Amino acid sequence: MNLWPFVFALFALGIFCLLTRRNLIKILIGLELLSKGATLALIWSGILRNSLSYTQSLAVIAIAIEVMVVAVFLALVYAFHEKSSSLDTDDMRRLKG
Amino acid sequence: MMIYLTLGFLLFFALLAVFLRDTLLSVLSLATVSALLSIAFYQLNSPVAGAFELSVGAGLITVLAVLTISFLQKRKEKKQPGAALWLALSLALAALVFFLFQALWPQVLADIIPETSWGEVGEILWKVRLFDLLPQILVILAAVLGILALLRKEGESKER
């Protein structure tokens, strides 16, 4: 049994989503997929080291942090929408050069 | 090997979450991904993480995201050209990393998943990992303050 492929697949999907999707909600989904991959990796590493309780407790904290990050991100998205009435990353190009 | 089935579904819904044009639907797919992940955790004998993932990941995040979307009323995404190429590239990259990982890192495959209980996890969380408590509280405090700051009312700050 080996779950690493799934971890890497989740990471690949997350990065793919971040690279190509141009909607901020989709960007959020990409970041979420990365976090879920990382959480899965935590649990799986606990199984490998035969200390599942330990990594579970880490995973719990990681999930809590993840939510906080998502909340801040959504607040930022909201603030951006207030200014631009848009969720499109193509509109986020004022700062460059 | 139910776990592979669960994770297979998980990947399918993740793909949906990425590719669906309607953002609301893709957020719901993400919620399904979370739910499936918590089932996978359960199957991996880690009920605590599963419960957290289900309540927080599938529940809270979805609620927040759906609320935001419904506030902002922007559901359709523009069509993306050349997505297949990017998908192929990222998957190829991940496959490469994974292959190297397998080839260069011989690992022990554990087929026996240890049993864990709520009590044990709680004990570790409160005894061994107690020193994570302060940063965790602080992160939550910071996030709350940050959200308050970002969603505060009124006020035009001058060019500065």
Place this chain on the structure above:
Amino acid sequence: MNKEMIPLLLLIVPLAGAALVPLLNFFASRAVPLFSVFVGLVTAVIGFFLLGQIGAQAASFEWLPGVLKTGFQLDTLSVVPALIATWIGFLVLIYSLGYMKHEENLSRYYSLTLLFIASMIGMSLADNFLSLFFFWEVMGVCSYALIGFFYKDPKAASAGVKAFLTTRIGDIGLLAAILTIYAFTGTFSISQGLAEGSKIALPLLNFIAFGFILGAVGKSAQLPLHVWLPDAMEAPTTISALIHAATMVNAGVYLLARVYPLLSLVPSWLVVIQWIGALTALLGSLLAAFHNDLKRILAYSTISQLGYMVFAVGVGGVFASQFHLFSHAIFKALLFLCAGAVIHELKTRDIREMGGLQKFMPVTGTTFLIGALALMGLPVLNGFFSKDMILEEGLIAGSWGPLIVAALAALLTAYYSLRTTAVVFWGKRRTSAHVKEAPVVMTGPLTLLALGSLVSWVLVGPLTTSWIRTGLEAPHIDWLELLRETFSSTAFLITVCVIVLGFLIFYYRRNLGWLKGKIPAFFKAVSVGLGFDILYGWLSQQIYATSNLLSTFFEEKVMEGINRATGEGSVALSISSRKMQTGDLHWNLLYIVVALLIILGLILW
């Protein structure tokens, strides 16, 4: 006052002066010149006290332990250039009161001059290579800014840039040498670096020597990097006297003398130095002999005299080179300041428009004559003793090739000094301009310097007494001995012969016309005008055609190219590379993937 603090004070006073001048300019711009002269006076007085400090332990300051310890090195070798800077700097400042009276931007002028004096002091007193290099660079910057002082004149501006860039080549060599020494001895300290120099492998030592020579060649305007000095004459004449005759150009010679223990480990480079010096001396005097621009004549003469000093270092006469440096600083500053007085009155630099000025400017004329005699090396003037000492060192070393070249240069020197004096001050008057003697603030320094030219050689006694502390060999003589030895040496004969020959050429320049029949095309021209005008034309055309071509090529292609490449190139590069900052989130994220791949590649390599 703590005696150890004297050198520090000597450095700080002019620095503070340089910093205060712009401030003062805000409140009382008319007091700026006087204030600067006052600072110069204080510096000169402190410099006088420094004389008693030779060989003393000076305060040193551990800046970064184990890396950089900076302090002062007080031996004759270092104190003499510092004193020249303070005293001649002071005289030049006084002279500027009159000379620069009607110019604009005076605060910039005085501030830079004081800064220059400070950096010259810092350079020569530095006891580690890093601070030496730092002050070396500051001097370069000051020189650049002062050459371009009349920046509205495009010639002046471009001359400044030329000087800056040409000397930069030398600086790169110097920096490379310093870093190499540091890499192999682990210290920036000069004395330690020199002491441990013998441990360095020979090929590297060759490289180090080359670096130092390159640095000296650039700063002291030696062949082939001499091109900047004549152009630098666009600077105010005071600056030419101070920087381009008396002090900064000596820095290269000083550097060579300072690192002589290292150079002596690689004798082949010493031969190179001899030839560089001798050829530069010849070329400089040749060009000076056929030029008509008063300041350029003096510039070429400076180049030639610096060539002598470099030659002296090459044959091992470090003391002789420093002695000549000391004499030269005095009489060349004198000549420049006289030239300044003349140019100030006549508003022209062409000597063909001068003539018969002795009657109108007696003090200037007399002092100029003294300077010229010292330059040609007439006995009992300071130039005589030092030049004689150099030739004697050459005889001892037995390097005949360069020596003959140097003697030839001495002959030409005698000729052109006389020619210049004669054309400018004697003979018929060729200008209708109303001419009067310079004001006393200008003639005062002239008189002092002329006095110095007459008697400064007496100081040889104290100089040799303390010289022993530099760790370099030198004869231990006082002035009486110097007199006796000089007049009984072979070198004296050479000197006298050379000078007499030069006199003869000058005196019979008209009678040389009999050659005319033999080579008519050539000497028909010689009889015209002053006799050598056409020769000048032909020779200078030949020399100039090549050197101009070279320098034009150098200036317009190489330097301009470098300038372009660094200036416009980096701007263009900047603008194009800023496109990398697309401002697009997805590109940013793509960079992460790219970096991931790069690091994976590097790690798994």
Place this chain on the structure above:
Amino acid sequence: MSASFLETTISLLVLGAVASYLGGVLFRHRERLISGVIAFLALLGSLISFSLLFRMTGASEKVLLFGVLSWQIDLLGWIVAEVSLVLGTVVALYSIVYMEEDTGTSKFFPLLLLMVLSVIGLAFAYDLFNLYLFFELLSITSFALVAFRKDKWEPVEAGIKFMVMSVTGSAFILLGISLVYAQFGNLDLNYLFTASGGASIWLPITLFLIGFGIKAAMFPLHTWLPDAHPEAPSGISAMLSGIIIQTGLFTMLRIMLSLGASLPWGEILIWFALLTMTAGNIMALTQKQLKRMLAYSSIAQMGYILLGIGMGATYGVASGFTGGVFHIITHAFMKGLAFLCAGALIFRLSSGYLEDMRGAGWRMPVTALTFSVAALSLAGVPPFSGFMSKLLIYQSGIQSGTALGWAGSLVAIFNSVLSLGYYLPAIGVLYSKEKAEKVPAIKEVPWAMTVALVILCLLTIYLGVQPDPVRSWVAQAFSLLKGGF
């Protein structure tokens, strides 16, 4: 003893954050003043108690704080944390005046306190996961502070870009931590140091390099920085450029020293350092906004720090590590000063463009003078502090005696010259004869701001003239290290 000082520091910061928020909310009409003064006092108190800790720090020592929080304190961490406290205190003082037209300052100051606290946490945490949590705290506070002026478009945009990149990096770090755990079954850096020899850890190391490299603005990962730093309020720009990105690097250094012995991470850092400093300098050359220029210059300066640390790690030259960390210290003060000066100019001129600042130096003498000191120091002109630290870094390359070391030093020296190409014009603009439109009407900033500027300016000069005590502390700190601690 040492635990009690640390406990005081932490409780002052946490309670200060809460009190500052509550004070600001309760006294709504005096929000900025109350909140700011409380935050300043809390920072000052914690700075004092933290400074007292110094005498007790030497080789690393485990302490248990409040009976729960286990940290390992050592001199190196103390130095970094102290720098952040000093800078934070100065920034708090400055921001009390600077934020006068902003709303929501009752959230601003607590977030600043938490940011400083997160640096202390990163300096002392020895457990990888604990480190990660503090890293998240650092990230979240910086997102919120970068986008603090959410009423304008650019800060929010910069905040989103920053956040997306940073969260991606965090996910990489978390994956790396899982991989390390899968390999060793322990996350204690001390344990990892003894256990990591010979193990194949190339993937976690790569992930850590990326994750922390994003925060440390290594070259191709730097793209968030030129957006985020200029758009943050100037005090926060000073914090971000001064200490936050360096903390990312510092954390990376700790982990690499503990884990990476078998991999050539030092050499990788050297290559990235050369790219980073060259790219940063070149891109800064043609910037038109002062703060954006300074942000690019931060990237370039990060290159120097990376170079020093890379030299130290690859060739074992002590002056590499010393120079790198000493440059962190000097850079914190001089770049903080430069940003605060830029903020002061913008405070009066309401424009960040260099063009609009022409001649402002004549009207704002203190600001312009301190800015000149900062810029010269950043360019590495003696006798300011930047020269000292850069000198150590050049020295490390030359001491290594290898081709790469020499090339690195030469590139660094060349870059130093290149950087004069934008610092000098910036000073020239401030002292230009002709004045921009708004300039004749302005006056010097209020005293609280000038005091902040002068403090940092004096520190910059002091570290240049007398670098030794601090430099030898850094050298001592490194000589005490065993692995990451």
